[in-house]
Amino acid sequence: MLNPWRSELSLILLALLIGAFLGKLFHHPWLSIWVVVLVYLAHHLIHANRLLEWLRGGKASKLPQSTGIWEEIFYLIFRLRRRNRRRKKQLIRMLERFRTATAALPDATVVLSAGDEIDWFNDAAGRLLGLRRGDIGQKIGNLIRYPKFNHYLAHANYDATVDIPSPANANLQLDIRIVPYGEDLRLLVAQDVTQLRFMERVRTDFVANVSHELRTPLTVIRGYIETLVDNAGQIPEPQARMLLRIEEQTLRMQSLIDDLLTLTRLESTTHPLPKQRVAVPQLLQAIVEEAQELAVDAKPEIALSLETNSGLLGSEQELRSAFSNLVHNAMKYCRAGDRVTVRWRPLGSGVQLDVSDTGPGIAPEFIPRLTERFYRVDAGRGPGGTGLGLAIVKHVMARHGAEFRISSELGRGSTFSCLFPGHRTNVDAHAHTDETAG
CATH class of the missing domain: 3.30.450.20 (PAS domain)
Known part of the structure; x- marks a missing residue:
């Protein structure tokens, strides 16, 4: 298509020449030019009206005939409407495919x-x-x-x-x-998720029932073993050592059953969370003292830092279980010369517990799985455990609306943090530091 403005300018020039000729012929040049201008304006008004009628009619396939700049305008609008019509059909097809897919x-x-x-x-x-x-x-x-x-x-x-x-x-x-x-x-x-929830409930009930059924015979066996161990002086030394090993494994099985029952109770939706006022500083003091007493001879140092008097609203039994697991785990995997730090500190409107150690640390690829049931990084590393401690911690934190974080680096130790929101605290924080070491 030729340049539309060139054609339009030619038309304007022709109209002016005609107006000038008529003005000279009739001796009224300006009047003739005004008449020509009015005719030219009427020409544009007519085409503008045709454009309006065309757009109102919605007949995109019927292109109005014209010349000059209006021919270009009609053609560009026609091409735009045709492209939009194709795009609309494409979107409709995509929408139909989406609806067909989601309907299935x-x-x-x-x-x-x-x-x-x-x-x-x-x-x-x-x-x-x-x-x-x-x-x-x-x-x-x-x-x-x-x-x-x-x-x-x-x-x-x-x-x-x-x-x-x-x-x-x-x-x-x-x-x-x-x-x-x-x-x-x-x-x-x-x-x-009806079937999934049913299978989870069956699994939980199975674990709870088996644990309850095992607890009674295990208690009887443990009672007899303790009686025999108390009289180990009357038994030959090889048999006495056997009894001690049996007692160790019995205690370990008892601990496993207790942890399984704790997990079952924490996962139960029918077990509501109590709203007790828990004095966390005193609770941590008791846990640290207990950890010092139960530690072996080559024990690591342990320090308690209390930077707030804030307590928590929740279950004292569950919080004691979670905090004890964190402290005893840190003590268990540290060696003589290592240090365990238990820190209770304010965090914004909430509070945070950090249990840090300078022990061997954990590789990054193992950290996401630490809270899984029975998961252990290395079954041969350190003393044996049930593999349920951190799973219990995770569930207790979830029930108390807290966030549980684990950070560790091989050879540099680990930090286990529990972040409690402000609505869980029951005492205003009076910042101070109380540190004990052993």
């Missing part, structure tokens, strides 16, 4: 707008969440009426999930996650 998913999928209103959902959402087509445009919180879900929705903690019964079938248990995407859009995904 077994998990409920719901698209939420910025106001938590339902834009779209798949068939599984109707089956698991009880949604109907008439619910589109409704707020999801008005249709799923569970306090846990509404709290999750309001606080927008999308890194976590929430478990609720299915609104459509109370026998089904759903795990709900919300994923933000786009501009103020969110995708709600609800997964049926």
Whole structure:
């Protein structure tokens, strides 16, 4: 296409020449030029009206005929509308593929707008969440009426999930996650975890039942062994050594069963968290003194640093178990000349416990698995344990709304930290330092 402005300027020049000729012919040059200008303006107004009618009509395929600059304008708009029409068809096909794919998913999928209103959902959402087509445009919180879900929705903690019964079938248990995407859009995904939760409950019940069943015969065996050990002076030395080994293994099995029962109780949703006022400084003092008494001859040094009088609201028994595990673990894997530091200090509006040691440390690849049940970095490293201590610590911290962190470096020691939020403290922090060492 030729340059439209060249054609338009030629038209303007021609109109002016005609106006000048007519003005000279009729002896009114300025009037003739004004008439020509008005005709030229009418020409543009007519084409502007044609453009308006064309855009209103929506007939993108029918291109109005014209010349000059208006021909270029009509052509560019026509090409833009054709490209937009192709893009719209492509988006529609992509949307249909998305809907077809999500409709085939077994998990409920719901698209939420910025106001938590339902834009779209798949068939599984109707089956698991009880949604109907008439619910589109409704707020999801008005249709799923569970306090846990509404709290999750309001606080927008999308890194976590929430478990609720299915609104459509109370026998089904759903795990709900919300994923933000786009501009103020969110995708709600609800997964049926009924079978998974059932298997977890079966496993927990099995461990609890087996532990209870083992506790009684083990108590009887331990009683007889202790009686025999007390009379070891009347038994030949080889048999006496055998009895001591049996007693050691019996105590270890007793410790394993106790830890398993503790974990089972911590995982039980029917076991509520008490809200006792726990005097943590006194509790840590008792734990450190106990660790000093139970340590072997070649014991590491241990120091307690109390930088706040703040206590905690929670279960004293659970906190004692968690803190004892951290302190005894540090003492267990340290050698003579190493140092264990137990530090209770303020952290913003909350408080923090740090149990640090200068022991052998842990390689980075092992740290993520330390809180797994029965996981041990090296079964031959250090004295034997149940492998459940840090799993207990993790569960106790979760029940108290605290964060559990582990940092370590080979050859330089480890630090185990428990970070408690402000709403868990029950005494204002009066900063001071009280350090004891042994």
